[in-house]
Amino acid sequence: MSIVNGNEIFAAARKGHYAVGAFNINNLEWTRSILAAAQETNTPILVQTSMGAGKYMGGYELCLNLVQQTVKSMGITVPVIMHLDHGNYEAAKECIEVGYTSVMFDGHDLPFEENLEKTKEIVALAHAKNISVEAEVGSIGGEEDGIIGEGELADVEEAKKIAATGVDYLACGIGNIHGKYPANWKGLHFDRLKELAAEISTPLVLHGGSGIPKEQIQKAISLGVSKVNVNTECQLAFADATRKYIEAGKDLEGKGYDPRKLLAPGAQAITDVVKERIDWFGTPSVK
Ligand code: 13P
Numbered sequence: 001m002s003i004v005n006g007n008e009i010f011a012a013a014r015k016g017h018y019a020v021g022a023f024n025i026n027n028l029e030w031t032r033s034i035l036a037a038a039q040e041t042n043t044p045i046l047v048q049t050s051m052g053a054g055k056y057m058g059g060y061e062l063c064l065n066l067v068q069q070t071v072k073s074m075g076i077t078v079p080v081i082m083h084l085d086h087g088n089y090e091a092a093k094e095c096i097e098v099g100y101t102s103v104m105f106d107g108h109d110l111p112f113e114e115n116l117e118k119t120k121e122i123v124a125l126a127h128a129k130n131i132s133v134e135a136e137v138g139s140i141g142g143e144e145d146g147i148i149g150e151g152e153l154a155d156v157e158e159a160k161k162i163a164a165t166g167v168d169y170l171a172c173g174i175g176n177i178h179g180k181y182p183a184n185w186k187g188l189h190f191d192r193l194k195e196l197a198a199e200i201s202t203p204l205v206l207h208g209g210s211g212i213p214k215e216q217i218q219k220a221i222s223l224g225v226s227k228v229n230v231n232t233e234c235q236l237a238f239a240d241a242t243r244k245y246i247e248a249g250k251d252l253e254g255k256g257y258d259p260r261k262l263l264a265p266g267a268q269a270i271t272d273v274v275k276e277r278i279d280w281f282g283t284p285s286v287k
Pocket of ligand 1: 178179
């Protein structure tokens with residue numbers, strides 16, 4: 001199966017009341033671990049690069065080539081969507097040029113009319129090449145310079161206008177936060193999600209999927225969320241497994257310092273997290 005766009009996969013997810021996971025990659029291990037989880041569960045998957053990860057890995061073309069070649073060399077047969085996560089206008093255009101099959105244009109910090117206009121432009125450019133588009137309304141909270149923001153709830157009227165541009169999936173702020181959730185987090189705003197889902201048939205996206213209790217994620221999916229983004233959870237699992245390996249002194253035994261050995265427990269931990277999340281999301285097997 002070659003790399004595909006997200007249109008049919010996420011439209012089917014919204015109809016079927018399940019979600020498909022979107023997982024961020026950082027390097028070869030991350031890419032292999034996430035793809036392995038999808039193959040082992042025989043489910044579609046979305047692999048995404050943030051702008052930072054794209055820069056870290058050496059550019060979007062390299063990221064796309066990495067995923068394409070890894071899909072080929074691992075003999076991956078499930079559908080894989082190659083997506084830009086939280087792209088600005090320039091990054092979204094670049095990924096459309098390079099050949100990603102899906103891009104997020106995140107204009108939430110622009111004045112609304114500008115977000116709307118730029119989303120329209122990206123939709124026109126992407127759809128001309130059969131590439132899917134995600135946009136964002138409201139904002140996803142998170143930690144910035146030590147200050148934890150709650151995020152801004154998506155306004156239903158604004159969300160309707162962005163959905164009308166023809167975006168294929170829509171990220172809405174509903175109290176979700178990137179990174180670790182603070183102890184006093186109030187939980188997802190299900191009332192706002194219900195209002196949004198009642199007005200918009202576009203598949204909805206839940207960012208900040210790490211650390212949200214399973215019951216809340218599953219409730220959000222039952223109400224119209226079709227794509228759940230997970231990043232921090234994989235990073236924590238990787239760091240934890242790697243720390244355990246080193247603290248157990250395994251890098252000092254024989255050739256335990258070989259990166260192929262040293263990174264293996266962390267890589268397996270990522271696969272385990274992704275498989276567990278696929279189960280939570282109810283993603284059905286590919287026939
Ligand atoms: P987390 O890192 O909180 O899982 O968020 C991931 C995300 O939403 C990427 O866009």
